[in-house]
Amino acid sequence: LFLGYFITMNSVGEACTDLKREYDQCFNRWFAEHFLKGDRSGDPCTETFRKYQRCVQKAIKEKDIPIDGVEFMGPNKDKPDS
């Protein structure tokens, strides 16, 4: 039942799951071994990210998922500070 360890989540684009897995593996390694340690040297994942994004952004358009024009942290603007 360690399935979670070997299984990656599906992408919203069925054809993109392999590209997602490849990118996630690259990112997770960079995040833990470089980014969090304050290492500002380049990001080794730009190429795999680009391939993955090309696929997933296409799927998002095809499925009409309403992500356009949603500002980063958008809804936070209306919220009172805790």
Added chain:
Amino acid sequence: MGKYFYCTGLLKSTWDQVCIAFWQRYPNPYSNHVLTEDIIFREVTPSNCLISRRLLTKTSRSPRWMERYLPKHMSSSAYIIEDSIVDPQKQTMTTLTWNITHARLMSVEERCHYQINPENGSWTEIKREAWISSGVYGLSRAIQEFGLARFKNSVTKTMKGFEYVLARMQGETPSRTLAETATERARETALAAKEKAKDLASHAQKKQYV
């Protein structure tokens, strides 16, 4: 108008470990309702913060009395966006999560702040706030109550999911979780079989009238 919810949570892992787990939290035994996960935007800012946008698909799990207010063409899964900022200098992470579909039926926005526990530098504290509202005339209070109850339940699952992933990362065997996973899987299989039987029964009934 709307419901406000606030709670704090504690994870007995370092802030670094929690951030690493944050990106690896799906799938876990408590996240069967999460169907897809995608990073759809990511950048390192000039101040060396990591900003990301994650798109999730979740099953909508509304009770039948609520589903009647969903337009027929709307699917039973909802799309959710999670924006996050990781600041490795300050050792804080802020996330904002909200649904971009089904929003008039019920809108849930959740803001979380992850920081080092002030009492124990090896632990991580999570401050969680949520705003739950509904635009359905005459039913908004009932929907908000349902939404709040479901949100509290999902917070429990989130924390259990985190603990599971953190234990796995640290090489522990979460044996209690194996038993829970087995029970949950069995329950879901039984439920799926029941739904299938109902479908077949109603299908058989329809055929009689053809």
